[in-house]
Amino acid sequence: MFEQDALVALQVEVRLRGDADGLTRLKLPDHWGTARELWTLLRDFTVEGATVADDADPSIRRLTAAPDAPLVVRYRVVSGFDRDPTAEDGQPFLPIIRPTWFDVFGEALFAYPEGREDDPATFTWRDAPPAFRFASDLEHLAGARPGVVGDVLESIVIGGPDLDTRAHGQVRVAILGDYDFGHDAFFDLSLAVIAAQREFWGDEDAPFLITLAPQKKIDGSMTYGGTGRSDAFTLTVAENASIADLRHLLAHEYFHTWNARQLGGQADGPAEGAGKWFAEGFTEFFTWRLLLRAGLYSLEDFVTAWNGALLEYWTSPVRDEPNARIVADYWNDHAVSRLPYRRGPLLAAIWEQRLRQATAGARDLDDVLKAMRAKVKASPVKLAPDAAGVFPPVYRELGGPDLAADLARFVDQGVAIELPADVFGPCVRVVDSVRREFERGWDVDATAAAGRVVTGLREGSAAWRAGLRDGMAIVEREAGVLGDSTVPYVLRVRDGERERVIRFKPEGERELPLQQLELAPDLTPERRAACARELSGA
Structure with missing residues (x-):
């Protein structure tokens, strides 16, 4: 819907049959990712053919x-943002509806009859101006496969006059920004x-959509995030992200086409x-494995990716939390939400x-995942609560x-996972060391809430010793790596009427154990190629 040529809302119409007992419980958009009470973004709700009553559940x-x-x-669904999302917003799960474009998850858009997610469903996009372009994986329901209500919910819609959509075979890429x-x-x-992941799974060409939407760049901040759908995935990234950064994001989200969806699902x-x-x-x-196998990662890229993950794991403030903590706080605490991303690769x-x-080299995890897929596909009943x-x-x-003992110890209890030195074979060795904890020195959340004005700075911290003080405004982080205490931080700050640069090493007082990978030295070109094959499981 437009007001004075500016897009202000998306109009939704749902046609359905009421339940056989005469009472249909219609579930409105409620929570998705970190977004809550999405039903508060609905306007002018009407129903033809029934009387409407509220429920104890407001959704x-x-x-x-x-x-x-x-x-x-x-x-109508209105925007969860009153401005363009920025790099400081993290991954946006609220509907983004701006004057010239939109990017919205199906979970934030569509109401549905409760308990009828497997009912047949179709989708139509209509009434937009001719120049207003549109892309969605819901378009696949028109011809590629029959759809159900669950497909409509697990979808992405994106549009705008500047939407750039390109196709190769049945793959479409829709880019805004x-x-x-x-x-x-x-x-x-x-x-x-x-192409690399379809080759791994032995899958042929099929309809698939990738969408990319922008987040305004903020000096000193960076964000990129993605979410997999059954036949699509959607990315939102800062405008100053590099294409190299997106290799991991694209590969991770596309792999969700199979894991966990085709391997047993999620609870x-x-x-x-x-x-x-x-x-x-x-x-x-x-x-990481398939990026290396496809030649999109070098050996150095592979080691760097692993080392970043190991650094995050060993310095995590919640590293030793039990799996029950992840169940409780996955969507509530960022550090907790990152923990399974870091435990899983080590296991x-x-x-x-x-x-x-055990198999004298005859089997690896490639074989296990492919066998899981075949077993799930062949079974008429659900094999387990999840993959x-x-x-x-x-x-x-x-x-x-x-694996029962390992699962109890490392997953259920959260005991720290140490990689054996030779877990990757002769090309890469695992090295044990210690490192000072990463500490910026200020209260990160309070500083962000204050508009990047330093708040809660700890007296005696490295930043304090370098001259940073509460009340200074952070203009830009010119150097430094989040989580890495060995890389100096360089901040440009505003101190009263003038700007100044403050440099410090973001080290805390505690020493933490750490594991890192080291690539074997002096590899010949032939040995590098062999190492790439070994490490990628090719």
Whole structure:
């Protein structure tokens, strides 16, 4: 819907049959990712063919009508942002509806009859101005495959006059925004990632959509995030992101086409967090592995990716938390949400080494995941609550050892996971060391809430000793790596009427254990190629 040529809302119309007992519980958009109470963004809600009543659950509308009566639900969805999202907003799950474009998840857009997610469903986009372009994985429901209500919910819609949509076979890439990289580079990288992973799984060409939407750049801040759909994934990135940064993001999100969806799925509700070590952690492991196999990562890129993950794991303030903490706080605490991403790859590396040893090199985790997919596809019933529950017995069937003790110790209890020195073979060794904890010195959340004005600075911290004080405004971080205490921080700050540069090493007082990978030195070109094959499982 437009007001004075500016887009202000998306109009939604849902046509359905009422329930056979005459009472239909209509579920409104509620929570998705970190977004809550999405129903508060609905306007002008009406229903034809039924009377409407509220429910104790504010996200439910009770529709009373004749049994199986035809109903028409209409409402508008307004934006969760009153400005363009920026690099400081993190991954946006609220609907983004701006004057000239929109980018919205299906979970934030569509109401549906509760308990009928498997009912057939179709989708139509209409009434937009001719020059207003549109792309969605919902367009696949028109021809490629029959759709159900669940497909409509798990979708992405994006549009605007400047939407740049390109196709190769049945793959479409829809891009909004201007970035430090060109649209051609993103399109080429997307196709390369898709080709590599489809080759891994042995899949042929099928409809798939990748969407990319911008977040305004903020000096000293960077963000990029993505979410996988069943036949799409959507990315939102800062305009100053580099194309190299997007290799991991593209590969990770595309791998979610299979993990966990085709390997046993994820549990419903809060229990979803229990299997994140597999759904996210194993996806990380295969992201790095397949990027190396495809030649999109060099050996150095592979080691750097692993070292970044190991640094985050060993310095995490919640490293030793039990899996129950992830179930409770996955969507509430950023550090907790990152933990399964970091535990999973470590377990994958260890368990792959054990599987290869047990089968004299005949099997690896590639075989396990492919066997999981085949087993899930062939089974008429759900094999386990989620893919994390399917993995251990299939791993055992292919010759691996029993994982029950490891799962209890490292997943359930949260005991720290140490990689064996030779877990990656002769090309890379794991080195143990210690490092000072990373500490910026100020209260990060309070400083952000104050508009980047330094708040809660600890007296005696490295930043304080370098001259930083409460009340100074951070203009830009010119150098420094979040989480890495060995890389000096360089801040440009505003101190009263003048700007100054403050340099310090972001070291805290505690020393922390750390593991890192080291690539074998003096590798010949032939040995480098062999190492790439070994480390990528090719």
